[in-house]
Amino acid sequence: GYFDLYSKGGKLRRLYIPKKLKIECIAWLKEIDRTSGFLFLNAKEERITTRGISQQLKNYAQKYKIDLKVVYPHSFRHLYAKNFLEKYNDIALLADLMGHESIETTRIYLRKTATEQQQLVDKIITW
Helix, strand or coil: CEEEEECHHHCEEEEECCHHHHHHHHHHHHHCCCCCCCCCECCCCCECCHHHHHHHHHHHHHHCCCCHHHCCHHHHHHHHHHHHHHHHCCHHHHHHHHCCCCHHHHHHHHCCCHHHHHHHHHHHCCC
16 A cells, blocks of 8 residues: 655655555544544644654653664654665665665665674674
């Protein structure tokens, strides 16, 4: 399944999702009797803002003692990109899926964290 949505700059983007998730979303929307508008709303029945999502993530990070510096909405995009590349090793397809016009933009997601770099060095140098 997929959703068509407008991204930064007003560009139309197709966001592919697992078919099972699409079926569950449609069932949930029927259950709550929502036929149009935004998918997720806040407690005031208004669309959830980026800032609202960020705040919720920070609240959960604090609750579960996760480093606040690594929990933000865009971190899910980074995690998706890293997991995709580890599994499929196809940067061109990943660039398409992420809506990047250039593979160079996608390369940003390939950077290793300091911890990952240290782990790689520790694996390579064993003396």
